[in-house]
Amino acid sequence: MEQGNDILRVWREDPDRGLRLLIDAYAGPVWKIVRHKLAGAACEADMEETVNDIFLEIAEKAERVDEAKGALTAFVLTLARRRAVDAYRRIAHRQEFPAEEPRPDEPAPDNPEALVLQKEERRRMLSLLMTLGEPETTILFRRYYYGESYAEIGKIVHLSENAVNKRCLKALQTLREQMKGDIFQ
Amino acid sequence: MTDNTFESLFESLDETELQTLVNAGVNADAPATRSEKKRLYHLTKKNTESVRRLPKGRAGKTVLLAAALLTAFVLVAGAVAHFILPATIPEHIEGFTLQAVDPVVIEQDGIFVPVTATSDNCRITLEAIVKGDVLNRNLFTGEEVKNEKTYAVVTIKPDDAALYEEWQTGKKGEPVSIWMVEGYAPLCMSGYGCNWFIDGVVYHLADVTDAALFADRELYLAVSVNTPDWSVLRMDEQGKFYYLDRTVGMRAILPLPLDTNKADRAKADRYASEHSFITEPDYSWYDEQNALDDTFIASGVDLTPYIGDNEWRGSSPLQFGVVEHAREWFALSEARPADGVIPASFLYDYAFATNEAPAQSELPKDAESHAFENGDKWYYVGSDSFLLYPADGTAARLVVVKPGGIVIDVEADFNALVNRLYRENAGHAPAGYAAELYLLGGYAYNRYNWYTEEMYDSDVRFYRDAGDARHAIIAEYWSCNGTVQVIL
Numbered sequence: 105m106e107q108g109n110d111i112l113r114v115w116r117e118d119p120d121r122g123l124r125l126l127i128d129a130y131a132g133p134v135w136k137i138v139r140h141k142l143a144g145a146a147c148e149a150d151m152e153e154t155v156n157d158i159f160l161e162i163a164e165k166a167e168r169v170d171e172a173k174g175a176l177t178a179f180v181l182t183l184a185r186r187r188a189v190d191a192y193r194r195i196a197h198r199q200e201f202p203a204e205e206p207r208p209d210e211p212a213p214d215n216p217e218a219l220v221l222q223k224e225e226r227r228r229m230l231s232l233l234m235t236l237g238e239p240e241t242t243i244l245f246r247r248y249y250y251g252e253s254y255a256e257i258g259k260i261v262h263l264s265e266n267a268v269n270k271r272c273l274k275a276l277q278t279l280r281e282q283m284k285g286d287i288f289q
Numbered sequence: 290m291t292d293n294t295f296e297s298l299f300e301s302l303d304e305t306e307l308q309t310l311v312n313a314g315v316n317a318d319a320p321a322t323r324s325e326k327k328r329l330y331h332l333t334k335k336n337t338e339s340v341r342r343l344p345k346g347r348a349g350k351t352v353l354l355a356a357a358l359l360t361a362f363v364l365v366a367g368a369v370a371h372f373i374l375p376a377t378i379p380e381h382i383e384g385f386t387l388q389a390v391d392p393v394v395i396e397q398d399g400i401f402v403p404v405t406a407t408s409d410n411c412r413i414t415l416e417a418i419v420k421g422d423v424l425n426r427n428l429f430t431g432e433e434v435k436n437e438k439t440y441a442v443v444t445i446k447p448d449d450a451a452l453y454e455e456w457q458t459g460k461k462g463e464p465v466s467i468w469m470v471e472g473y474a475p476l477c478m479s480g481y482g483c484n485w486f487i488d489g490v491v492y493h494l495a496d497v498t499d500a501a502l503f504a505d506r507e508l509y510l511a512v513s514v515n516t517p518d519w520s521v522l523r524m525d526e527q528g529k530f531y532y533l534d535r536t537v538g539m540r541a542i543l544p545l546p547l548d549t550n551k552a553d554r555a556k557a558d559r560y561a562s563e564h565s566f567i568t569e570p571d572y573s574w575y576d577e578q579n580a581l582d583d584t585f586i587a588s589g590v591d592l593t594p595y596i597g598d599n600e601w602r603g604s605s606p607l608q609f610g611v612v613e614h615a616r617e618w619f620a621l622s623e624a625r626p627a628d629g630v631i632p633a634s635f636l637y638d639y640a641f642a643t644n645e646a647p648a649q650s651e652l653p654k655d656a657e658s659h660a661f662e663n664g665d666k667w668y669y670v671g672s673d674s675f676l677l678y679p680a681d682g683t684a685a686r687l688v689v690v691k692p693g694g695i696v697i698d699v700e701a702d703f704n705a706l707v708n709r710l711y712r713e714n715a716g717h718a719p720a721g722y723a724a725e726l727y728l729l730g731g732y733a734y735n736r737y738n739w740y741t742e743e744m745y746d747s748d749v750r751f752y753r754d755a756g757d758a759r760h761a762i763i764a765e766y767w768s769c770n771g772t773v774q775v776i777l
Contacts, residue, residue: 120563123333131326132319156332163333177317178308185300226298230306234313242316248299250319260316276295 112171123163130177133250134158134184140251141188145195154191158184181249225283232282240275243268406541410448413512413541417442418497418548439501441466441510441545443493450489457486462515464493468500468545471507472528473561474570476518497545502560505552513540520575535579 111129115122138154146154162180169179233241239261246252246260254268261268302310311317321329405414420439445464447453456463466482469475482495493512500508509530511522521536532540 118563120334121565124330127321127326127330127333131321131329133317135321135325136319152328155329159329159333172308174308174311175304177311178304181307181317182302182304226301226306229298230309234310238314238316241310241313244295245299245310245315245317248295249302249317260318 112166112169112176115166119163122166126162126166127159130162130180131155131159133177133181136250136252137181137184138188138191141185141192142195143251145192150191150195154188157191158187161187229279229283232279236275236278239263240271243272244275247272404543406543408541409539411452411539412444412446412448413539413543414444414446415441415510415543415545416444418546420548437498438496439498439547439551441468441495441497443495443510443512443543445491445493445512445539446489447491447539453486453489453491456484456491456514464491464512464514464539466493466495466510466512467517467522468495468497469509469511469524469530469542470500470503470561470566471509471530472524472568474519474524474567475511475522475530477564477566497547499560500545501547501551502553502557504547504549505554506557508545508547510543510545511540512543514538518575519570519572520579523572524570533579 111122111125114125134155135151138151138158142151142154161183165179165183166176169176233244236244242261243257246257247254253265254272255265257263258265258268263271403414403416405412407413418439418441420437443464443466447456463484464482467475482493484494485492495510497508497510507528511517511530511532513522513532513536515538517532517536517540521533521540522530523533524530530542532542
């Protein structure tokens, strides 16, 4: 996927062709994120509208994205997730069902000490995550960022559903041990 | 560490963290379907451009449906007064918006001498080039845009009335056309065409408005049944176009003399760039596929027992009566490939259609499936996998399942069949691999591809013995008494 530099370069020279490349590279991930976030809350038309809005915004802002490696992908995924969350909240409000509830492990916003601790733990966990190597890192990413099933992930990493399941559990176990079971139960 | 913890972490990843993950090699790729990408592209463009160009033509079922919009006929003046041109030319825009095009003025574009070719007992004539200001009216939004259009009018008269009827019903496709510019590989250009069936003659209208930009160069119109691809339609090193001998069905390459006053070199160059026109096409993949087809056909393997009908039969091979179609056993452990690699798992995709949604229990097991309804059919698309444990004595029994449905889905890119997957993963078929399976796989893949392409009027691969063959490929895995059975 990471041909962001090429896409940005083409975009600047030829926006139409750049748009095609952008969609070719990122339509799938954006759809993944939107479906994961809005499944059960929105109909397909609402999801499609959200995806369209995301790409419109990407099209508006793509020029300003850094050409550093990985930057475009990170920008697209982050934007997609934010807009998907926004869409979810709009729909939740419209349909009068509960908006997202804070997770039990999330510190209260007015607890700065907890926030700092959480930030440090995030940094450690991400650092450990990348030491797992592949395909474990991809498995975990796709499981929790895209919400993919083990079977779907298996198609990407060329493993059976069972194998993905096992590797995922093993990876979590490894991370837990390495974090020495701190606040993560 | 709980799932919630992890989910929380990933949900709150910022750009920098994501960038770090991506750069570390995390695979974040995800395919989108072709229709998703196309719709997205056009909707995004629509918000930035006021005028959209028409998509690649689909001279198929949508046109037949749109024929209901025809309200009147007008006579075309000039040398071709003997044929009629519908007043309302339906056009199908990508996705689901239908526009009705009312010509304000249609007249012959310059002096033109009809050009005729004969092929497959059909008489194909480029009758006229017509032009006009046409009013596009979106039936849903009422928005109106006036465009100047240029059309090539082609008549196709088959000697065989049965062929005319088959085209009329769309069972074996119908005439389509592609405009071509000398020096650019065919099929880089888009175009739109539609057909009217009147008294044994097919009147084919090809939108060549974009071609007019190139009117100062040699232009051609390739007419055939179903849209060809590079396995049959090519350009030689001198920039000339030709069909390969293997092409089946009516086809012709006619000169397309458009008004040179419409040529615009700068716009044409930009058009060529935007649409990625190719001057040096690479036909190697198509040559490989053609060679595979030829080898299979020469092998004489008879697949007619495996040709089924449209009736849904469920997923169990036993229901298909598979036993009588069993192939010979071969032992994977004895037929190791030169590099010693034996695939540990196979992933495959399947798709089938049925007239009514089967019960959940009838769907292939251990598979994720996505069902969608389109018109009066239900389509199932899914994937499954199976494992092979190449222990000593492991054998695989290859059994061709009698087809239980029609494989239809052209919007997803399928990597169907064991053989092709293996070829892609390992780079070659293993030594001693059952040649029949290899050929069967290739043939079945191609035939499957052909059938779906017939339905969706995209690229089609022609076969010498092309017939009405259709089959579905459903594979299932189970283990029995220590051996693994691969049912293909």
